[in-house]
Amino acid sequence: MYCGDSLGTAIDHFEPIKLAPLRAFDWLNHFLACEYCNSNAKRAEYPCDPLTGECLLIDPSIEDPHDHLRLILSTGRYRAKTRKGEATITTFRLDRRQLERARQDAFQRCEDMLRGYANLLSRGEHQRAHGRAQALLRQPHADVLYAMVRTLDSPGAAVVLDEDIMGILRTRFTVPASWIGVPERS
Numbered sequence: 001m002y003c004g005d006s007l008g009t010a011i012d013h014f015e016p017i018k019l020a021p022l023r024a025f026d027w028l029n030h031f032l033a034c035e036y037c038n039s040n041a042k043r044a045e046y047p048c049d050p051l052t053g054e055c056l057l058i059d060p061s062i063e064d065p066h067d068h069l070r071l072i073l074s075t076g077r078y079r080a081k082t083r084k085g086e087a088t089i090t091t092f093r094l095d096r097r098q099l100e101r102a103r104q105d106a107f108q109r110c111e112d113m114l115r116g117y118a119n120l121l122s123r124g125e126h127q128r129a130h131g132r133a134q135a136l137l138r139q140p141h142a143d144v145l146y147a148m149v150r151t152l153d154s155p156g157a158a159v160v161l162d163e164d165i166m167g168i169l170r171t172r173f174t175v176p177a178s179w180i181g182v183p184e185r186s
Contacts, residue, residue, distance in 0.1 A: 001032055001037075002094070004099075005099065005102065008032035010033050011032065012037070015055070016045075016046050031060070037093075041093045057091060066150055077095065113139075116132055117173060118168045148161060
């Protein structure tokens with residue numbers, strides 16, 4: 001839920017039990033997390049604004065992390081856009097080198113998979129192209145693909161994403177509507 005590594009083996013109480021014992025069994029307070037984020041990084045930390053009491057961690061169940069964090073695709077590094085972004089990077093140690101390398105690798109995988117997807121489509125292999133797209137959406141660090149989609153309309157996008165990838169993302173690859181701010185239909 002936090003680092004995007006897809007190694008969720010622990011359940012984190014977003015608001016720690018020590019601060020909110022009545023939320024110990026509150027389903028909406030339970031997030032799937034990797035062991036590192038839960039036990040080594042966050043533990044019982046729950047930074048709050050001293051004046052308002054508002055939690056300074058991004059709640060990924062109700063907030064778009066993109067509103068608070070900017071992923072530098074070429075380095076795999078997160079940069080904070082807001083105080084919540086800063087607190088989230090610090091608390092979950094989202095700047096650890098292994099995560100940055102994994103996001104850099106995911107960027108390379110995304111580019112390769114997108115090219116493969118477009119190639120399959122051009123050969124009329126729609127079933128296999130669909131499978132490739134589904135695998136791309138499920139891969140570890142899917143936040144990288146999300147950042148690529150969000151980068152398309154940013155100034156300087158052509159510096160980060162090459163023309164082929166931009167074309168595939170703009171015209172051929174179907175992303176979930178919620179990724180581009182359109183409410184999904186049920």
